[in-house]
Amino acid sequence: MLIPSRREIVEEVKSRGQRIAAVLPIHYPRPLLRAAGFHPIEVWGPPHVDPTIGNAHFQAYTCAIVRHAASFLVSEAATVADLILVPHTCDSLQGLGSVLIDFIAPRQPVLTLYHARGRRECDVEFTIAELKRLASALVEAGGEAVDEETLTRELEVEGRLLQTMRGLALHRDDFAICDRDFYTLLRSWEFLPPERFCALAEQIPRGTPPGERPIRLMISGIVPEPLEIFDRLNDVGARIVADDLACLSRRLYKTADVDYDPWRRLALMMLGMPPEPTVGSPIPQRIDHLLRRLDESRAQGLLVYDVKFCEPELFDLPLVKQALGERGFSVLHLEVELGLATANQTLTRIEAFVETLQ
């Protein structure tokens, strides 16, 4: 199964006359960007970038997603982007958005989007207003004015994309490919047009995943980098059967009732993610969600795979660990630096963790 590269997608999209939006983590309104004529390509770091420029703007205690992104966004490779969108995910991304606008000033316009942290009617109303503000900013950045018909159509496309993603992420056992290939494909939704992603998903061979009687693990965290982590897990006899990753399952939004107007539908979608820390979900709700996913996927333990210095993740961890422990699930917490190969010490800890589950 051949997944097109980011570069190929950029060329393809540009040849259709569409514009590219470089989008930072985590939640953003994909249908709105598309309706305004922008194809979103997500920037999770990226891992293999020289972080020198980022390090010149951000202290070493800022997470690598931010430092790498700052380096990448001023690099030659980022010139294909027509705009940069920085959602307000955490204090560090808030800082990145602000430093980009006020000091670094890349050649593209930098737009921001604030996420409401509550789930009240005022949060829905605010989100609608914030999305409309973003829509105007997209026009100023060279995009098209968003009409309700186009937005409705893009919401339908998004619904199909989410359904496909749900079919994959929630049913790992049905696909006969190894973890690395499986999650590489899933992560291609970060840059593929929805229809391309759905078509690729169709091609995944059905059947039992390779590996005999593996230890079944769920993975949580922001982004699984480097992807070799999946190989290492497989090497020691473990398999990832479910995820709670910011780049994947935390974005399995609920789609809202089609009777609502498209702006409200979009706002409800943006507020309808599974419980997760950056959007302020109560911790007990998050724990319930994790337990449910662990049960459904018949996982034996949870691997929390965090980017170093990620505060939203770190605050929830002790209570999550305690609650899961009380239900008999072991939790292994690993913190990693983007762009570095998996350290021996990390491998030893993974191995020891998997052994305890055998």
Added chain:
Amino acid sequence: MNLTAQLKYHINYDLLGPAVLRFQRWQDERKIRAAATKNGDALLAGTLRTTARMKEMMALHYLQGRYANRVKKVAWVTSGAPVEILKALDFVLIYPENHAALCGARKQVVEIASAAEDAGYSRDICSYARTDIGSLISGKTPVGNLPKPDLLLCCNNICQTVHYWYRVLAAHFEVPLVLIDTPFLYTDAQEHQIAFVKQQLEAMIPIAERVAGRSLSYARLKEVARYSKEAAELWLEILNRAQHKPSPITAFDGFINMGPIVDLRGEAETVALYASLLAEVDERIAAGVGAVRHERKRVLWDNLPIWFKLGKLSNLLASHGVNIVVSNYTYAWGELAPMMDIERPIEMAARVYLHPILNRSTGDKLRAMKKLVADFALDGAILHSDRSCKPYSVGQIDQRDRLVKDVGIPALLLEADHNDPRSFSDEQATGRIEAFVEMMG
């Protein structure tokens, strides 16, 4: 209401406590006077007399908290929270950040925060949060006892971190958590942002009323808002007196005396306290007394203080004739006073609580620093790069560079932490500060 608890509350908070604390204040004032006459040639002018009264007020505040459960409703609130509504409903308010700072100033953080770290809270999270959670787990606190909250009020106008932290508190105490979500201002505040905050404030009222078991009196709310405004105005005036040369105060005086503007705003006593502090500062100006006896250089402090090193840093700088005359951290509790409109307390709160410096862009923060440099005729700036406070620290590298390039003053990025001494190297800090002083000439 429990009768025994009520009796204890009245005996300790209304009768014994005030008498003991008044006596302590009288002793403190005597010590301050004695030190002032004895140390005529000391590097620093010494402690302001009013500080003794401030200590008395803060001690009484914590004493009230200690006996409040089962007598009064208690809310734990973030430092930038719109507290006027809760105050008008007669909640006893506890500020975990202030409590953590107190643990820092009393050098108890390592012991207390270790309890949180042992429970799995990473040393990479805000050291205020770690101190607070550690105190919760271990029961250790320099104030005797913190009351359990009936309500949590979290306003993320200083950082998102407080929301992560208050979610932990909500899970621990199983009490309602009210969030006042304040969109970050990358540019000027927009109408939908103000409307959003106002809606949340309105939605908070019935929740707070339910917990308080009483209805909100708008007359009382206006009164509280008036005291908040008056206290903030006085606080701003006090800080602005540092424009005088030599400055009658240092930023360290500000750090030490800021407790009431954070914890006790909305109270008549706070207005009276700051009126007398202002009068004392004016006395110093009239007498030509500088807080640093031989003020040679005037410097800006950016970010939170290093609570566990206040005395040491202030002496070190004074020994070089350097006065940190102003800090944008203490200024944050005064600079919004002109925006306050007591006739429309809810609308006012929606606007004001969106605008703390920490909720504004990195460029805006630089503009504010440049203005302080001009208004206070500053020779340099120290930017405290605070390891566990990202919202205040991210952006400082560019801000420092711009202060050097655009304003032409030396600016030092000083690596430390506001509350955790394990993230601070005395030797390195002293060396860097001395090199910085040399650069100023």
